[in-house]
Amino acid sequence: MKRGAWSDARRAFEDAVSLHESPAALEGLGTAAWWLDQADVVFDSRERAYTLYLAEGDQLGAARVAVWLAWDYWAFRGEGAVASGWLQRARRLLEGHPACPEHAWLELREASMSLFEEGDSERAYAMAAEGIRFAREAGDLDLQMLGLAVQGLALVTSGSVADGMRHLDEVNAAVIAGEMTDLVAIGLSCCYLIAACERVRDYDRALQWCTRLKAFCAKWGFRPLFAVCRTQYASLCVWRGTWEEAEEELRAASDELAASRPAMTGDALVRLAELRRRQGRLAEAATLLNQVEPRGLALLGWAELAFDRADLQTAAEQAARYLRHVPLHNRTDRAAGLDVLVRALTDLGEWESAKASLAELSGIADRIGTTPLRGLDSFARGYMAVRDGHADAARQHFEDAVDHFLRSGAPFEIARARLELAGALHRLGRTDAAIDEAKLATKIFTELKAEREAARARAVLESLPASAPAGAREKPGVAHDSLLTRREVEVLRLVAEGLSNQTIATRLFVSDHTVHRHIANILNKFSVSTRAAAVAQAARRGLLT
Numbered sequence: 001m002k003r004g005a006w007s008d009a010r011r012a013f014e015d016a017v018s019l020h021e022s023p024a025a026l027e028g029l030g031t032a033a034w035w036l037d038q039a040d041v042v043f044d045s046r047e048r049a050y051t052l053y054l055a056e057g058d059q060l061g062a063a064r065v066a067v068w069l070a071w072d073y074w075a076f077r078g079e080g081a082v083a084s085g086w087l088q089r090a091r092r093l094l095e096g097h098p099a100c101p102e103h104a105w106l107e108l109r110e111a112s113m114s115l116f117e118e119g120d121s122e123r124a125y126a127m128a129a130e131g132i133r134f135a136r137e138a139g140d141l142d143l144q145m146l147g148l149a150v151q152g153l154a155l156v157t158s159g160s161v162a163d164g165m166r167h168l169d170e171v172n173a174a175v176i177a178g179e180m181t182d183l184v185a186i187g188l189s190c191c192y193l194i195a196a197c198e199r200v201r202d203y204d205r206a207l208q209w210c211t212r213l214k215a216f217c218a219k220w221g222f223r224p225l226f227a228v229c230r231t232q233y234a235s236l237c238v239w240r241g242t243w244e245e246a247e248e249e250l251r252a253a254s255d256e257l258a259a260s261r262p263a264m265t266g267d268a269l270v271r272l273a274e275l276r277r278r279q280g281r282l283a284e285a286a287t288l289l290n291q292v293e294p295r296g297l298a299l300l301g302w303a304e305l306a307f308d309r310a311d312l313q314t315a316a317e318q319a320a321r322y323l324r325h326v327p328l329h330n331r332t333d334r335a336a337g338l339d340v341l342v343r344a345l346t347d348l349g350e351w352e353s354a355k356a357s358l359a360e361l362s363g364i365a366d367r368i369g370t371t372p373l374r375g376l377d378s379f380a381r382g383y384m385a386v387r388d389g390h391a392d393a394a395r396q397h398f399e400d401a402v403d404h405f406l407r408s409g410a411p412f413e414i415a416r417a418r419l420e421l422a423g424a425l426h427r428l429g430r431t432d433a434a435i436d437e438a439k440l441a442t443k444i445f446t447e448l449k450a451e452r453e454a455a456r457a458r459a460v461l462e463s464l465p466a467s468a469p470a471g472a473r474e475k476p477g478v479a480h481d482s483l484l485t486r487r488e489v490e491v492l493r494l495v496a497e498g499l500s501n502q503t504i505a506t507r508l509f510v511s512d513h514t515v516h517r518h519i520a521n522i523l524n525k526f527s528v529s530t531r532a533a534a535v536a537q538a539a540r541r542g543l544l545t
Contacts, residue, residue: 006035023052037260066090078263099137107131125154142182149189156196159331199332201372227256241411280452310533316344347536375404391427415444
């Protein structure tokens with residue numbers, strides 16, 4: 001076991017069990033099988049060991065195995081309720097016992113599950129502190145360091161990025177120095193650091209530690225752990241625009257987890273769906289999301305996908321549903337949901353709700369202060385400003401977003417911000433500058449092979465006149481885009497105000513049938529199926545002011 005010869009260890013424990021079925025031999029067999037990803041042997045051996053420990057009156061042994069079984073039911077089978085039951089059974093068995101490693105493992109395992117399953121960073125931090133206390137009293141340095149790593153990830157998740165990263169760097173320095181010897185504690189500590197990097201888009205730090213983790217996992221055969229961390233690293237590759245690398249990592253991780261921990265494949269599939277969405281392959285993205293339980297990141301994926309399909313109501317509902325399950329103090333996870341919610345609510349014309357969501361997003365960006373989050377906040381501010389008729393304020397926000405995303409090395413976000421900036425500049429009459437931004441956006445999307453966004457950027461570019469006198473502005477009532485007639489633009493502006501066909505007909509002194517025909521033409525020209533989607537398209541094209 002100490003040299004990582006897991007197959008040899010399994011055979012030795014099987015021999016021991018055949019001679020005498022002791023709980024210690026069964027526990028050892030379960031551990032060897034765990035490293036070999038042999039789930040059936042893991043469950044059979046550990047459950048028998050638990051029963052025998054209880055029969056012998058060894059409550060510590062039974063509690064130790066119960067904690068492992070909680071992890072097994074969560075990782076192998078995705079059965080959270082059963083996992084919770086085993087944790088509570090372990091807690092009951094440990095009542096009245098002095099501080100020991102079993103106490104520490106219980107607290108740290110429950111802390112990490114609380115963080116990853118419920119997103120509750122405050123509870124995770126408090127439980128990790130309790131685990132550290134038990135580990136310190138028991139003189140177990142490995143578990144003290146693991147507790148510090150859990151706290152570090154919890155701090156980053158809640159928005160205290162600098163403090164959290166200091167915790168995680170210290171733990172991983174202890175790993176490199178050889179101070180830690182427990183292989184599971186070492187692997188988890190490294191993985192928590194990469195998870196923290198994903199939350200704040202710290203690509204360089206993640207790359208450095210992922211290389212070390214890969215070597216560690218290869219040496220000790222810790223394949224499932226590295227597969228999980230690869231999915232987190234892949235999302236950073238998506239952010240940085242290295243999409244081929246991201247796909248390679250996600251496919252490898254999905255295959256690895258499907259073979260060994262099928263209950264843990266969801267995150268890899270959701271991240272692959274996000275890559276497909278950005279590539280413009282929306283049907284494939286939906287197919288991938290349909291394979292995952294609709295919770296957590298999957299809900300966020302559905303929200304973004306609905307927004308791309310101009311199904312604004314669904315986008316807002318799914319983003320709100322995602323946020324209802326994320327505690328307010330889990331700031332990094334909430335920021336992602338607020339980003340899409342602000343855009344969807346803005347395009348739906350639900351201004352008060354959009355402003356409230358934007359205020360929360362801005363508060364998170366100010367508290368955390370990372371460049372990527374500042375970029376998301378600036379983009380959301382610009383998105384709302386341009387649709388509220390404040391083109392110059394929008395211009396400034398989109399310029400800030402471009403600058404933040406440039407510093408973050410996020411090409412897809414840069415191109416999105418440049419395309420929106422082009423629209424704001426066009427509305428200000430600065431057509432030449434708008435053309436330059438649209439050309440840059442088109443170039444970036446094309447290089448990324450983001451086909452749908454590239455087509456949208458080309459459409460914006462083609463809609464701009466070849467040149468315009470400096471300072472020229474569009475006259476009120478004149479269509480900004482030759483796609484629609486003047487009357488269609490007039491009808492669409494009234495639709496955006498929430499007026500019915502009958503009210504619009506009365507306002508324009510035309511028949512209901514004429515209004516219906518105008519709206520049908522608008523939907524056809526924009527290739528959308530709903531009035532709300534047409535309004536959203538028109539807002540993006542600058543037609544509503």
